[in-house]
Amino acid sequence: MKGLTQGQVFEVSFWLLFAIGAFAYTYSFNQDIEIYRYGAFGWPRAVILLIFLAAMFQFYEDVRFSKQLHEIHGITETDGDIDASEETEVPRTNHFRLAATLFVPVIYASLLELIGFYSLTPVFIAIFLYIAGERRWKRLIGVTVFIYVFILICFAKLLYVGLPTGNLHPFYDFSNWLLVIIR
Amino acid sequence: MEHFIAGSITLFSNPTSVLIFIAGLLGGMVFGAIPGVSMLTLAAILLPFTAQLTAQDGIMLFSVIYCSGVFGGAITAILFNIPGAPENAPTAFDGYPMTRKGQAGKAVGAAVMCSALGGTASALLMMVATAPIADWAISAFGPPEIFALVFFGLSVASSVGAKTLWKGWLSVLFGLMIAMVGLDPVGGVKRFDFGVAYLLAGIHFIPTILGVFAVSEVFIQAERRATGIYEAPKVNLDFPTFAEFWKLKFAVARSVVIGFFCGILPGIGATLAAFMGYSEAVRWAKDKTKFGKGELEGVVSSETANNAATGAAMIPLLALGLPGGALTAMMVGVFQMHDMEPGPLVFINSGDLVWVVFAAMFYANISIFFLGWLQTKTVVHLLRVPFHLLAPAILLMATVGAYAVRGLVIDIMVMFIAGIVGFFLRRSGYSVAGIVLGLILGKIGEQTFAQAMQMLHYELTGYLDRPIGLGLLIVGALTLIINGYRAVKGARI
Numbered sequence: 214m215k216g217l218t219q220g221q222v223f224e225v226s227f228w229l230l231f232a233i234g235a236f237a238y239t240y241s242f243n244q245d246i247e248i249y250r251y252g253a254f255g256w257p258r259a260v261i262l263l264i265f266l267a268a269m270f271q272f273y274e275d276v277r278f279s280k281q282l283h284e285i286h287g288i289t290e291t292d293g294d295i296d297a298s299e300e301t302e303v304p305r306t307n308h309f310r311l312a313a314t315l316f317v318p319v320i321y322a323s324l325l326e327l328i329g330f331y332s333l334t335p336v337f338i339a340i341f342l343y344i345a346g347e348r349r350w351k352r353l354i355g356v357t358v359f360i361y362v363f364i365l366i367c368f369a370k371l372l373y374v375g376l377p378t379g380n381l382h383p384f385y386d387f388s389n390w391l392l393v394i395i396r
Numbered sequence: 397m398e399h400f401i402a403g404s405i406t407l408f409s410n411p412t413s414v415l416i417f418i419a420g421l422l423g424g425m426v427f428g429a430i431p432g433v434s435m436l437t438l439a440a441i442l443l444p445f446t447a448q449l450t451a452q453d454g455i456m457l458f459s460v461i462y463c464s465g466v467f468g469g470a471i472t473a474i475l476f477n478i479p480g481a482p483e484n485a486p487t488a489f490d491g492y493p494m495t496r497k498g499q500a501g502k503a504v505g506a507a508v509m510c511s512a513l514g515g516t517a518s519a520l521l522m523m524v525a526t527a528p529i530a531d532w533a534i535s536a537f538g539p540p541e542i543f544a545l546v547f548f549g550l551s552v553a554s555s556v557g558a559k560t561l562w563k564g565w566l567s568v569l570f571g572l573m574i575a576m577v578g579l580d581p582v583g584g585v586k587r588f589d590f591g592v593a594y595l596l597a598g599i600h601f602i603p604t605i606l607g608v609f610a611v612s613e614v615f616i617q618a619e620r621r622a623t624g625i626y627e628a629p630k631v632n633l634d635f636p637t638f639a640e641f642w643k644l645k646f647a648v649a650r651s652v653v654i655g656f657f658c659g660i661l662p663g664i665g666a667t668l669a670a671f672m673g674y675s676e677a678v679r680w681a682k683d684k685t686k687f688g689k690g691e692l693e694g695v696v697s698s699e700t701a702n703n704a705a706t707g708a709a710m711i712p713l714l715a716l717g718l719p720g721g722a723l724t725a726m727m728v729g730v731f732q733m734h735d736m737e738p739g740p741l742v743f744i745n746s747g748d749l750v751w752v753v754f755a756a757m758f759y760a761n762i763s764i765f766f767l768g769w770l771q772t773k774t775v776v777h778l779l780r781v782p783f784h785l786l787a788p789a790i791l792l793m794a795t796v797g798a799y800a801v802r803g804l805v806i807d808i809m810v811m812f813i814a815g816i817v818g819f820f821l822r823r824s825g826y827s828v829a830g831i832v833l834g835l836i837l838g839k840i841g842e843q844t845f846a847q848a849m850q851m852l853h854y855e856l857t858g859y860l861d862r863p864i865g866l867g868l869l870i871v872g873a874l875t876l877i878i879n880g881y882r883a884v885k886g887a888r889i
Binding site for chain 1 (some may be wrong): 560562563565566569570572573576580583585586587588611614615618619621622623784785787788789791792793795796799800803805808809811812813815816819824842845846849850854880883884
């Protein structure tokens with residue numbers, strides 16, 4: 214196990230736990246089906262077994278590869294597509310920026326039902342542009358308005374795609390008012 | 397030949413028919429490029445209005461939308477890694493890396509040429525061979541053969557796009573797991589729903605595809621900006637040269653055959669055609685590692701195959717009355733609105749209509765070449781826009797696309813979660829192509845496996861009487877064994 218990175222250990226652990234958890238869950242639907250011998254659980258269990266085997270083979274390959282590297286060069290493998298060399302310290306603000314990039318859309322999606330697409334989207338666009346590094350206020354506002362109007366014209370006016378209007382009182386009214394104006 | 401000429405004259409001598417042809421061509425191309433919305437939305441919107449048209453114009457409109465819609469999604473797949481529809485997903489595997497390398501014009505140009513070529517070849521084959529091929533395909537291909545085809549496709553898919561064979565397999569198997577969420581296809585038993593009503597209908601593949609492709613790509617580019625290693629793609633408007641195409645003549649021919657064959661099978665269609673075309677390109681390549689990194693043959697194979705499926709999809713519809721997919725199912729509706737039934741009698745009772753449709757599909761595919769050339773010279777300039785300004789637009793188009801499928805906000809959440817999962821999997825060397833293929837083929841595979849086992853009375857030796865299925869199973873198994881042996885024996889250094 215010498216020479217394996219944390220990422221590799223995490224990966225194999227994830228897959229093994231995933232396979233074990235999924236296999237245990239198949240017992241909740243392991244009833245037989247009269248017309249089909251393998252039931253509802255046959256196919257899932259076969260796939261889960263293959264996941265387990267593939268994870269073990271991947272682990273074997275990681276161990277063998279790190280042994281080879283260690284024997285030849287006396288070094289261990291680094292992880293990921295992006296160079297994560299330990300000598301280069303990634304600034305904390307960049308980690309924060311990345312985390313914000315990943316989770317702001319999730320927060321946006323979770324608020325859509327309440328606030329609605331028409332009210333929430335310009336805020337989302339502006340925040341996302343800011344996180345992406347746009348600091349020129351005129352450009353930030355200009356691009357926000359441009360993208361918002363473009364999406365409204367394309368989808369709300371031309372294609373009549375129904376989008377969430379929101380459940381909360383002022384946002385619902387605003388959405389309907391805007392739709393009347395657009396259409 | 398005289399039937400084709402008569403059909404062409406009928407088509408172009410009527411100004412209304414010409415206008416409908418142009419509208420279908422442009423509409424299909426535009427809608428096909430919008431992820432989640434796609435040509436199916438356009439077809440569904442137009443379906444009620446076809447009652448006002450003649451049967452000939454109505455069917456012709458839908459067939460033209462099919463041809464141009466399948467092509468339309470290739471542009472966004474190549475430029476932004478957002479496939480317009482599932483059949484354009486394999487195009488993104490190599491098309492988008494080509495864009496990153498500054499070869500967007502070449503990739504889009506190849507997609508244009510090959511879509512036109514594949515569709516035209518398919519239209520010609522369709523005109524010549526509809527009746528005999530329909531009879532053979534329907535009698536020779538049943539669930540055992542379709543399962544064998546899915547098995548073969550998955551065995552090749554595991555070797556595409558991942559850092560190692562085992563990660564490729566894990567990607568495909570993960571996709572198969574996602575496909576299992578919901579009700580099982582045989583007994584309707586709830587599986588992996590965790591008591592959540594939304595999951596009973598399964599995780600829809602459109603939000604998942606949008607997530608693992610478009611959304612994860614935005615996140616990856618955002619990470620590159622955050623770590624200071626982001627590089628804007630160079631904009632290049634070069635069309636592929638004749639020499640480059642000539643080198644790929646076998647790939648094109650092979651993909652036409654694959655696409656046509658997949659298109660004939662009811663329920664399979666352009667999506668499997670595109671994945672099989674791409675998978676075969678990888679399998680036949682001397683150097684498989686170049687795929688997934690911007691290999692022109694990947695784009696060519698995928699786009700040729702998915703357009704080659706369009707003409708073939710008309711064969712079971714017109715000859716047997718069996719729709720090959722969602723769009724051809726809507727075409728059955730158009731027939732019924734005009735008191736007609738698709739099937740063998742259509743050739744006898746409405747031969748003129750059939751030949752107008754054949755001619756329209758032929759000219760639609762030729763038109764893709766010219767319109768696509770225009771698109772190559774114009775749409776590629778979108779790449780000049782800084783990515784951080786395009787990113788919110790991409791996320792919003794994906795949001796609308798995910799919502800438009802079923803009108804559920806939770807599909808948008810699924811899309812963003814799929815984007816986060818796709819982001820981490822891609823960083824770790826897994827293949828989103830494998831996940832998507834596992835997801836799409838998982839349901840078909842399990843259903844046909846169950847049907848096959850019932851037909852063969854649970855004895856695999858039953859495949860000995862089914863040479864096509866047996867052949868596919870053997871080739872798939874050999875692919876797995878050889879790849880596995882190489883992976884176990886080989887070293888990375």
